[in-house]
Amino acid sequence: HGLTGAEWSRAWRAHPMRKSYDVVIVGGGVHGLATAYYLATNHGIRNIAVLEKGYIGGGGSGRNTAILRSNYLTPEGVRFYDRSIKLYERLAADLNFNVMFSQRGHLTLAHNDASLRTMHWRAEVNKLQNVDSEVIGPDKIKELVPYLDTSTTTRYPILGALYHPPGGIIRHDAVVWGYARTADANGVHIHQKTEVTGIDVEGGRVTGVQTDQGRIATPVVVNCTAGWATLISDMAGVRMPVQTFPLQAAVTEPVKPFLDTVVVSGTLHVYVSQTDRGELVFGASVDPFASYSMRGSLEFTEGVAGHVLELMPAVSKMRLLRQWAGLCDMTPDYSPIMGPTEVEGFYVDVGWGTYGFKAGPVSGEAMADCIANQRPPEIISAFGIDRFLQGRLVGEKGAAAVGH
Numbered sequence: 001h002g003l004t005g006a007e008w009s010r011a012w013r014a015h016p017m018r019k020s021y022d023v024v025i026v027g028g029g030v031h032g033l034a035t036a037y038y039l040a041t042n043h044g045i046r047n048i049a050v051l052e053k054g055y056i057g058g059g060g061s062g063r064n065t066a067i068l069r070s071n072y073l074t075p076e077g078v079r080f081y082d083r084s085i086k087l088y089e090r091l092a093a094d095l096n097f098n099v100m101f102s103q104r105g106h107l108t109l110a111h112n113d114a115s116l117r118t119m120h121w122r123a124e125v126n127k128l129q130n131v132d133s134e135v136i137g138p139d140k141i142k143e144l145v146p147y148l149d150t151s152t153t154t155r156y157p158i159l160g161a162l163y164h165p166p167g168g169i170i171r172h173d174a175v176v177w178g179y180a181r182t183a184d185a186n187g188v189h190i191h192q193k194t195e196v197t198g199i200d201v202e203g204g205r206v207t208g209v210q211t212d213q214g215r216i217a218t219p220v221v222v223n224c225t226a227g228w229a230t231l232i233s234d235m236a237g238v239r240m241p242v243q244t245f246p247l248q249a250a251v252t253e254p255v256k257p258f259l260d261t262v263v264v265s266g267t268l269h270v271y272v273s274q275t276d277r278g279e280l281v282f283g284a285s286v287d288p289f290a291s292y293s294m295r296g297s298l299e300f301t302e303g304v305a306g307h308v309l310e311l312m313p314a315v316s317k318m319r320l321l322r323q324w325a326g327l328c329d330m331t332p333d334y335s336p337i338m339g340p341t342e343v344e345g346f347y348v349d350v351g352w353g354t355y356g357f358k359a360g361p362v363s364g365e366a367m368a369d370c371i372a373n374q375r376p377p378e379i380i381s382a383f384g385i386d387r388f389l390q391g392r393l394v395g396e397k398g399a400a401a402v403g404h
């Protein structure tokens with residue numbers, strides 16, 4: 001509307017780095033920015049630096065397939081992700097930023113008796129937590145997604161699906177930008193192109209952070225990274241049971257809207273949704289070997305195209321435009337690691353596997369509470385790192401995206 005680039009006001013500013021901050025957050029994705037935002041707005045803690053070695057939202061927050069849902073398997077997981085959905089529902093108003101949340105419904109298809117059984121299990125756990133989720137049959141699936149091949153003669157017939165009406169998609173960059181702008185307006189300093197090179201620990205407590213832009217004194221460091229969770233934790237001398245795997249995704253050219261639900265097939269290792277711009281977004285499960293590579297592979301493209309066509313043969317003429325990868329920090333039980341560690345002042349919000357973006361708001365809210373009140377709030381009490389020592393795992397594999 002007639003503004004030149006120079007006239008747009010900056011959504012977040014660049015500041016000279018202070019010599020000390022009350023809290024330093026490592027990682028400028030949705031988790032780091034949300035933690036800063038809720039620390040400032042819910043707890044009045046504003047002397048905060050968010051350090052990002054690249055640009056904000058350039059990691060998992062800008063690489064995920066923007067799917068939101070809360071139809072998990074464990075009561076701890078369902079409650080946690082449901083709180084995130086509730087925060088996402090009011091996020092546009094809270095941040096005064098259009099995040100384009102479309103609650104279009106989410107379908108997880110079952111192609112065999114074993115997965116149908118897991119869908120029933122999830123539906124019952126979901127209902128007990130007041131989360132809208134039910135198992136539906138092929139006729140209802142066909143009504144919701146006419147382009148799906150629900151015939152009984154396919155290689156992987158669709159026997160049923162877990163239907164989760166509140167699930168959907170959102171504009172992931174807008175979520176990052178909205179949190180960044182509002183955190184900045186509340187006094188948070190966002191330092192992009194600032195790489196953490198060390199964490200100072202003296203007498204078992206954090207005293208500062210070393211960066212390629214100089215040292216910062218601080219009593220609190222929060223590791224909100226994905227892909228670099230073990231690297232940053234190692235700097236504080238804290239070991240994490242995390243292995244990093246790439247996950248690949250792709251988009252097609254845009255076409256007229258025809259798909260207004262999110263469709264996931266665990267058996268076929270694929271999920272599909274259509275953006276407001278008309279592109280189909282495809283994703284898979286993580287690559288089969290641990291790696292830090294963010295390059296796309298032909299194997300992925302062939303696999304995803306084949307599987308999408310088993311589900312929706314009618315899209316065979318659509319062309320893929322782009323593919324990319326993000327890094328997923330997998331934990332042994334497919335639940336995150338959140339809260340304090342054995343080093344005083346060193347907190348972690350890591351291990352986000354393939355489900356980190358959807359947890360951004362609740363993680364920020366809970367981590368801010370944990371730091372301000374110096375104890376993990378109930379909603380993340382099951383996700384502490386000590387669960388691995390105590391054998392209290394929170395097994396979410398049966399509900400974590402597609403088969404891993």
Ligand code: PYC
Nearest residue numbers: 065067354355400401
């Ligand atoms: O857990 O819904 C999910 C998901 C989608 C893509 C990756 N994970």
